[in-house]
Structure formats: C-alpha cells, structure tokens
Amino acid sequence: xxxxxxxxxxxxxxxxxxxxxxxxxxxxxxxxxxxxxxxxxxxxxxxxxxxxxxxxxxxxxxxxxxxxxxxxxxxxxxxxxxxxxxxxxxxxxxxxxxxxxxxxxxxxxxxxxxxxxxxxxxxxxxxxxxxxxxxxxxxxxxxxxxxxxxxxxxxxxxxxxxxxxxxxxxxxxxxxxxxxxxxxxxxxxxxxxxxxxxxxxxxxxxxxxxxxxxxxxxxxxxxxxxxxxxxxxxxxxxxxxxxxxxxxxxxxxxxxxxxxxxxxxxxxxxxxxxxxxxxxxxxxxxxxxxxxxxxxxxxxxxxxxxxxxxxxxxxxxxxxxxxxxxxxxxxxxxxxxxxxxxxxxxxxxxxxxxxxxxxxxxxxxxxxxxxxxxxxxxxxxxxxxxxxxxxxxxxxxxxxxxxxxxxxxxxxxxxxxxxxxxxxxxxxxxxxxxxxxxxxxxxxxxxxxxxxxxxxxxxxxxxxxxxxx
Numbered sequence: 001x002x003x004x005x006x007x008x009x010x011x012x013x014x015x016x017x018x019x020x021x022x023x024x025x026x027x028x029x030x031x032x033x034x035x036x037x038x039x040x041x042x043x044x045x046x047x048x049x050x051x052x053x054x055x056x057x058x059x060x061x062x063x064x065x066x067x068x069x070x071x072x073x074x075x076x077x078x079x080x081x082x083x084x085x086x087x088x089x090x091x092x093x094x095x096x097x098x099x100x101x102x103x104x105x106x107x108x109x110x111x112x113x114x115x116x117x118x119x120x121x122x123x124x125x126x127x128x129x130x131x132x133x134x135x136x137x138x139x140x141x142x143x144x145x146x147x148x149x150x151x152x153x154x155x156x157x158x159x160x161x162x163x164x165x166x167x168x169x170x171x172x173x174x175x176x177x178x179x180x181x182x183x184x185x186x187x188x189x190x191x192x193x194x195x196x197x198x199x200x201x202x203x204x205x206x207x208x209x210x211x212x213x214x215x216x217x218x219x220x221x222x223x224x225x226x227x228x229x230x231x232x233x234x235x236x237x238x239x240x241x242x243x244x245x246x247x248x249x250x251x252x253x254x255x256x257x258x259x260x261x262x263x264x265x266x267x268x269x270x271x272x273x274x275x276x277x278x279x280x281x282x283x284x285x286x287x288x289x290x291x292x293x294x295x296x297x298x299x300x301x302x303x304x305x306x307x308x309x310x311x312x313x314x315x316x317x318x319x320x321x322x323x324x325x326x327x328x329x330x331x332x333x334x335x336x337x338x339x340x341x342x343x344x345x346x347x348x349x350x351x352x353x354x355x356x357x358x359x360x361x362x363x364x365x366x367x368x369x370x371x372x373x374x375x376x377x378x379x380x381x382x383x384x385x386x387x388x389x390x391x392x393x394x395x396x397x398x399x400x401x402x403x404x405x406x407x408x409x410x411x412x413x414x415x416x417x418x419x420x421x422x423x424x425x426x427x428x429x430x431x432x433x434x435x436x437x438x439x440x441x442x443x444x445x446x447x448x449x450x451x452x453x454x455x456x457x458x459x460x461x462x463x464x465x466x467x468x469x
Contacts, residue, residue, distance in 0.1 A: 050148025063100030101451025112462030279316025342370030
C-alpha cells in the first residue's frame with residue numbers, strides 16, 4: 001500500500017460505523033434527503049466556502065471500481081470481525097448501473113454567500129432509489145466543509161472589525177493587507193493549510209501560506225490571489241551575532257532599497273532596536289527608501305507592546321494628524337504585530353490605538369494558530385442531518401428534537417433539534433428564511449449530480465459575493 005492509497009478509495013472515506021446503516025433503514029426506503037447547517041443559536045453569519053474543492057478533489061469523475069469494492073470488502077470483514085456488515089452488493093450495483101459514478105444530487109448556496117446561522121447551506125439526496133443508503137454515507141466527507149467555512153467566516157469577521165476601525169480613525173479604506181496569514185507551519189496537514197489559507201484569502205490578500213494560493217489557482221480559477229513581502233526571521237538577524245544586530249538591520253535595508261519590507265526587531269532588545277537603531281542610527285536610510293519599513297515585535301503582551309512601540313516610532317519618525325484627528329506615522333515606517341493574534345486581539349489592539357489617538361493604518365497584523373488552527377466543528381456548531389425519507393413511495397419528515405439536562409440540572413429542549421422536510425433558502429430584502437421546498441426563489445442550486453460537478457465558482461466571483469452579501 002502506498003502512503004496516499006487510502007485516499008483513493010472513496011468507499012473507505014466514511015465513518016467506520018456507516019457501512020452498517022444500509023441494514024438499519026426501514027425496508028422499502030427509496031430516498032434519504034439530508035442537509036447541512038450551522039446550529040449556533042444566534043445570528044452569527046457563516047461564509048459558505050470550500051465545497052467545490054471537496055467535490056473536485058474527491059467526487060468529480062470518481063468511478064467506484066470492482067477492485068475498490070474488493071479492497072473494502074476485505075477491510076470491513078477484518079474491521080468488524082464479520083462479513084455481513086459491508087454492503088458490497090450495493091456498491092457493485094453502482095458500478096453495474098451507473099458506471100461507478102455516485103447517484104446523488106448536491107444542492108448548495110453559492111460559495112462566498114454569507115448566511116446567518118441556523119439556515120440550510122447544502123442538501124444531499126440519492127437519485128437512484130436502490131442507493132438510499134448513499135446519502136448519509138457521504139456525510140463524513142461532505143461535513144468537512146465546516147473547516148473552510150469556519151476560517152472564511154472568522155476572517156470575514158476580522159475584516160468587518162478592521163473596516164470599522166479604519167472608518168473611525170483613517171482616511172484610507174484599503175485594508176486588503178491588514179491581516180496576514182502566518183499559519184502554514186502551525187496547520188495540522190498540508191490540506192488543512194491549503195483550505196484554511198484559501199478561506200482567509202476571500203477576505204484579505206496577505207499570506208505566507210503558499211498552499212492556499214495553489215489551491216485557489218487549481219480549483220477556483222485564480223491568477224495570483226495573494227501576496228507577501230521580503231521579511232526577516234530571527235535566524236537571519238541573530239546569525240550576525242548579538243553585538244552586530246545593527247549591522248544586520250543596515251544590510252537588510254541595503255538589500256531591499258525599495259518597496260515594503262518587514263523586519264523582526266525583538267531578537268534582543270526591542271526598545272533599543274526601535275529607539276536607537278531604526279529611530280536614530282538608521283533613520284536617514286529608512287526615510288530615504290522608496291517604500292515602507294514594517295517593524296515587527298514577536299514577544300511580550302501584544303497590547304502593551306504595540307502601544308509602547310507606536311509611541312516610540314512616533315517620537316522617532318513623527319508623522320501627521322489626519323482629518324479625523326488621529327496620528328499617522330511617517331509613510332516610511334509602520335508596525336506589524338504577529339504574535340498572539342486572533343480576532344479578539346485585533347480589535348483590542350485597534351481600540352487601544354484609537355484610545356491613544358493613533359489611526360488603525362499604523363499597524364497590520366500577522367496571525368498563525370489564531371487564524372487557521374484554533375477552531376473546531378463546534379465553533380459554528382455545524383451539523384449534517386436527515387430531514388426526509390421516502391418509503392414505498394411515501395415521503396416522510398425526519399427530524400430530531402432531544403430533551404437534555406443543562407448545567408443547572410434543568411431538563412429542557414436541546415439546541416440540537418433539527419429541521420424537517422424538504423428545504424429551501426430564500427431571501428426577502430436582507431432577511432434569509434429557510435422554508436419548505438421546493439421554492440422558485442431557492443438560493444440552493446444544484447452543484448453536483450450523478451458524478452458530475454455542475455458549477456465552477458471562481459475566486460473573483462466568490463470575493464464579490466462575500467463583499468455584497
């Protein structure tokens with residue numbers, strides 16, 4: 001078995017208990033109709049993104065083969081310790097009757113849509129009555145869209161926050177590079193880094209996670225969706241030695257005499273670096289550059305550190321007071337905070353800057369774990385649930401409505417109740433409603449049917465949709 005072989009057998013890309021479900025539905029079941037939503041009990045908007053990647057990567061053109069069925073049959077016999085659990089004949093039916101292509105239809109809102117929580121985002125239904133068991137067999141794989149949706153939602157929220165501070169304190173509205181992706185090395189896998197970085201690039205354009213750029217180029221028709229700048233790391237500065245940090249800084253300026261560059265400046269003494277090296281010894285060189293030097297601290301409390309440093313940079317380089325009454329550093333110098341940054345910290349720092357009389361444009365942010373990794377499926381409480389079955393030609397609503405004990409001991413309905421029946425998502429003005437389907441104005445559109453991807457979203461279209469919904 002090669003290292004990646006397990007990914008190539010779709011039959012094995014499901015939860016281990018699901019192969020037993022074909023025996024558990026009521027005899028005569030012909031259709032299973034399921035949906036995907038965020039179950040957060042508030043109006044937090046969710047950005048839908050990433051489904052096209054999963055469809056193209058794992059389902060488009062996939063043809064289940066006899067060899068894969070044989071492999072799965074042997075695997076599950078060993079896994080369950082019995083030969084009668086896995087539905088080998090059901091999969092052979094798909095090979096025989098459908099050429100190995102999956103007889104399902106998937107409908108979804110357009111990628112980049114920003115939808116309040118507790119509304120349907122995607123539905124899945126088998127198109128062949130003999131394959132009723134296939135709908136929820138695919139739940140495991142399709143539910144993984146929770147991750148790019150979550151990252152896209154978080155980054156869109158950060159952009160909203162940053163835009164608010166810019167509106168209050170800045171005369172500029174250009175914020176595409178205010179939050180930079182530092183998350184590559186902290187991701188759990190290459191695929192996670194690519195999906196998360198791609199999701200972040202819906203809201204911003206700054207990134208050092210190249211895998212996300214490549215994913216958008218391959219699956220979403222992007223040209224060059226992100227950008228970065230020459231930047232130091234501690235190894236390139238400390239390799240000069242503690243007593244030659246100034247030489248390292250000067251050399252860096254000489255290597256890049258123009259453009260925006262960033263320099264980590266806390267390898268030894270951040271105040272000395274800002275006040276003495278950048279603000280005195282190298283000041284003339286910084287001001288003579290055709291571009292901007294961005295000073296990066298990487299230690300200490302993010303709020304205290306950035307407040308102290310923006311004041312030190314103001315003392316050293318000065319600047320101007322804009323029409324809104326906030327101080328803006330000389331355009332040759334800026335600050336970036338890349339340690340300890342998540343959505344809450346961005347707003348906390350920008351609020352501190354506003355309180356101190358500094359414009360939000362004086363600082364940018366880099367984020368790693370707080371941008372791509374500090375989330376799980378329950379951040380937005382994503383769930384995939386059955387809503388209707390058809391048995392012997394008769395449709396039947398399917399739902400769950402559990403009672404549960406709260407921390408206070410009270411026994412009450414759980415937030416995990418699910419929707420029932422066929423669903424549609426419609427918009428009335430600025431209000432979204434999940435209603436009984438089908439509906440003429442349904443925002444859910446077919447994106448996959450019987451092995452074929454039906455829609456090819458582009459990054460440009462997704463970004464436009466996100467900015468306008």
